[in-house]
Amino acid sequence: MKDGGLDEWLEGSKAEVAAAIADVPRVRALLVAAAQAGEAVSYSALLAQLGTRFTRPKMRALCKTLDAIDEAGAAAGEPELAVLVVRESDGLPGQGWWVGGHALRLGHEGAWEGPAARALVDRVQAETFAYWRDR
DSSP: OOSSOHHHHHHHHHHHHHHHHTOHHHHHHHHHHHHHHTOOEEHHHHHHHTTOOOOHHHHHHHHHHHHHHHHHHHHTTOOOSGGGEEOTTTSSOOHHHHHTTHHHHTTOOSOSSSHHHHHHHHHHHHHHHHHHHTO
16 A cells, blocks of 8 residues: 555554654643643643554653653753653553653652552642643
8 A cells, every 4th residue: 555555554553643743832731730820730641642543662761751851840940741651540650750750850769659658649649730730
């Protein structure tokens, strides 16, 4: 199938999805809007806002974008935004947030589930909500 066929459309669609997931300004704007609303967002909901459904490879690609957003934000003196992206199952960020340096920068070296993890996420999310509330 050439010249506008299904294979070409699917390939273009994959490229568009990859570009949307890697679009740092767009993803950042979605996270800032969530922070201003005082809401966390699930990985699947954020991917849906980017025009795609949840898959693990897409989630991993999104995590790279979240890392870039938080690195730039930290350099600008802004609080975490990646902490707002959570699993639907328990409302906590995924393992990558915990072992990828985010939690370590915040002084957390424990488990990424349980009461201590919940307390850290609640505190960091509250700081993020407060920072963005009036901006």
